[in-house]
Amino acid sequence: MRYSLGFILALSLAGLQFLAITTVVSTSYVSSQRAMLDHARGLMEDAGANAAEQTKRFLEPARDVTDHVSSILNNGVISTDSRQDMERYFFQVLGTTNQLSGIYYGDEVGNFVYVMKSNGPGPFRTKFINVEGDTRSVDFIWRNEDYSVVERSADPSDRFDARTRPWYIQASTLGARIWTEPYIFFTSQQPGVTVAAPVMVQDDQLHGVVGIDLDIADISLFLSDLTIGETGSAFILSDEGQVIAHPDPAQITMRNDDGTLDFADISEFNDPIVRAAFTRSTLGDTPPDSALRSQFDFDGDRYMTLLLPIPGIDLSWNIAVFASEGDFIQGIKDNRRRNIWIAAIISLVTAIIGIILAEFILRPVRAFAVRTSLVSQGEMPTSTPLPRTYQELRKANKTLINEIAQRRVSDAKVEDLNRELSHSSRVNVMGQMATGLAHELSQPLTAISQNLDTAISVAKSEEKPNDELLSILNELDEQAHQGGDVIRALRGFVRKDDGTPEAFDVKELILQTCRLMRNETDNAGVTIKTEIPDLPAAFGIRVQIAQTLINLMRNAVDAMENAQVAMRTITITVVNLGQSVEVRVDDTGPGVDADVTLFKQFQTNKADGMGLGLSISRTIVEANGGRIWHDTTASGTRFCFTVPLERR
Numbered sequence: 001m002r003y004s005l006g007f008i009l010a011l012s013l014a015g016l017q018f019l020a021i022t023t024v025v026s027t028s029y030v031s032s033q034r035a036m037l038d039h040a041r042g043l044m045e046d047a048g049a050n051a052a053e054q055t056k057r058f059l060e061p062a063r064d065v066t067d068h069v070s071s072i073l074n075n076g077v078i079s080t081d082s083r084q085d086m087e088r089y090f091f092q093v094l095g096t097t098n099q100l101s102g103i104y105y106g107d108e109v110g111n112f113v114y115v116m117k118s119n120g121p122g123p124f125r126t127k128f129i130n131v132e133g134d135t136r137s138v139d140f141i142w143r144n145e146d147y148s149v150v151e152r153s154a155d156p157s158d159r160f161d162a163r164t165r166p167w168y169i170q171a172s173t174l175g176a177r178i179w180t181e182p183y184i185f186f187t188s189q190q191p192g193v194t195v196a197a198p199v200m201v202q203d204d205q206l207h208g209v210v211g212i213d214l215d216i217a218d219i220s221l222f223l224s225d226l227t228i229g230e231t232g233s234a235f236i237l238s239d240e241g242q243v244i245a246h247p248d249p250a251q252i253t254m255r256n257d258d259g260t261l262d263f264a265d266i267s268e269f270n271d272p273i274v275r276a277a278f279t280r281s282t283l284g285d286t287p288p289d290s291a292l293r294s295q296f297d298f299d300g301d302r303y304m305t306l307l308l309p310i311p312g313i314d315l316s317w318n319i320a321v322f323a324s325e326g327d328f329i330q331g332i333k334d335n336r337r338r339n340i341w342i343a344a345i346i347s348l349v350t351a352i353i354g355i356i357l358a359e360f361i362l363r364p365v366r367a368f369a370v371r372t373s374l375v376s377q378g379e380m381p382t383s384t385p386l387p388r389t390y391q392e393l394r395k396a397n398k399t400l401i402n403e404i405a406q407r408r409v410s411d412a413k414v415e416d417l418n419r420e421l422s423h424s425s426r427v428n429v430m431g432q433m434a435t436g437l438a439h440e441l442s443q444p445l446t447a448i449s450q451n452l453d454t455a456i457s458v459a460k461s462e463e464k465p466n467d468e469l470l471s472i473l474n475e476l477d478e479q480a481h482q483g484g485d486v487i488r489a490l491r492g493f494v495r496k497d498d499g500t501p502e503a504f505d506v507k508e509l510i511l512q513t514c515r516l517m518r519n520e521t522d523n524a525g526v527t528i529k530t531e532i533p534d535l536p537a538a539f540g541i542r543v544q545i546a547q548t549l550i551n552l553m554r555n556a557v558d559a560m561e562n563a564q565v566a567m568r569t570i571t572i573t574v575v576n577l578g579q580s581v582e583v584r585v586d587d588t589g590p591g592v593d594a595d596v597t598l599f600k601q602f603q604t605n606k607a608d609g610m611g612l613g614l615s616i617s618r619t620i621v622e623a624n625g626g627r628i629w630h631d632t633t634a635s636g637t638r639f640c641f642t643v644p645l646e647r648r
Ligand code: ADP
Pocket: 551, 555, 556, 559, 587, 589, 590, 591, 592, 593, 596, 598, 599, 603, 604, 605, 606, 608, 609, 610, 611, 612, 613, 614, 615, 637
């Protein structure tokens, strides 16, 4: 299948355009994607750092309050012996710091004072455990914000002993402030941690342990305020692999078999993306001391993760952040798809416009090429107007036509010249050879002739002349004379011709020519007859007139020989017309073939003919001031030409 130049051009341009646009689109997509992902990572790190900072700030007051309360009790500013003073002091502290849910003090004897926020019957509840000897009492007091008593009750069945609790044991054993692992508060069922610090008496003896409960549910609240893409979120993961704060706080607790509440382990967390994002192995055996970045695939989407330890706290907690790449690059992905479609459509439209334009541009060019070809082949006249499309084409057309016309003329002017040149060079070479030959032959011929004359005289002077010898010698003499005649005719005929017209004897020229043609005519069985009166001198280029005569005589010989006519005669007649002589060459051949246009180049009916003889003859005759024509005769053919007579 062949495609037009315009089609290929338009298609290539459209293809290049498509390639260029998609390259630009892809390059910009890759760089935009990289920028967006960098931006997303930055956003995740900001969110993680923000969450870490918030968490730290959330925990700090509990630590400070613990230190403060333990030092107040240590210094005896508030006496550990006065439970009422302690209750009032704890009540005040609890009112000042929001995230504290309870403050308590347990001593080595088993006494216990615990002020906590309560859901009812009053907003605050105090629990007293008094131990005196073997006597143990457990009392509860509910109070309003103004410390007024709402209700009192006692619970003798309560067996709580602070000294057995982990916070007490850890702080008393360590002799310093401790943080417990996060756990779910029994009373409020909220997640929290306990900070505890030992209280000493003067001789560095442990008196008891002060503890503060910190409600950490609010950490989940501010986590839910963080925005990390559409689907990303941040949560807090303990070193134990428990989710202790999450934007959806309901998910962080789960009920154990014994009915108690506990934190959900990461591996059991209700959200499959969270489970895929981090595992216990992500945390490793030791917590990462710097940010840990990773990625994972979930449900055909790629997610980025960040695990960030919270610095500056006594707890091994980590901020875990994850976000879907799609949240950040979906827009540019959609944009790329849209751009590629736009590129394809633009390229298609370009291709169509290109084809139409190419067709529009090429149509006149094609017409021009066809027209030029037709004009050059001569099948269309040069005057045929060119469609008015392009000024340049019209100019080119004009120039080409002039060129073609000039070529034609010059090809003809060049052909003639070539012909004349080859002809005259042949004549010249022939002439030179003939002159040399004639000169060389005339000497021995003269000697032969003289010796024969002598031999004949000697033979005749014999007493009994030998007749046979005499007859042979006479024939030899005659032949020698004939040879001499031929040589003379040749020398006369080819005598140096400088190509300028001159006066010459037509009769002599014709007879010399016939003499030279004798061999050819004899071979063809043709008899030459001449009827030539004495004539005044003609004027022209002799050798050219002889050439014309030879051409006509040869054609006559060929015609009669080819037609196998029985009687073969060439008759040359010359008539004096006054201003010129008319030379007629008659033959007894079959006449001119009806198909042949005489005097036209390349018109021939001979197998080895060139069809140039007559046309050259006409050129010669006309150049010499005569004319040439053909006459039909009753039998055979007649060609006539004229040669002007010399003007006196
Ligand atoms: P060529 O001899 O090479 O064919 P010419 O121009 O001399 O070329 O002659 C052209 C043709 O004219 C010849 O082929 C022949 O058919 C015809 N013609 C010329 N002279 C004669 C003649 N005397 N008799 C018959 N036909 C002739």
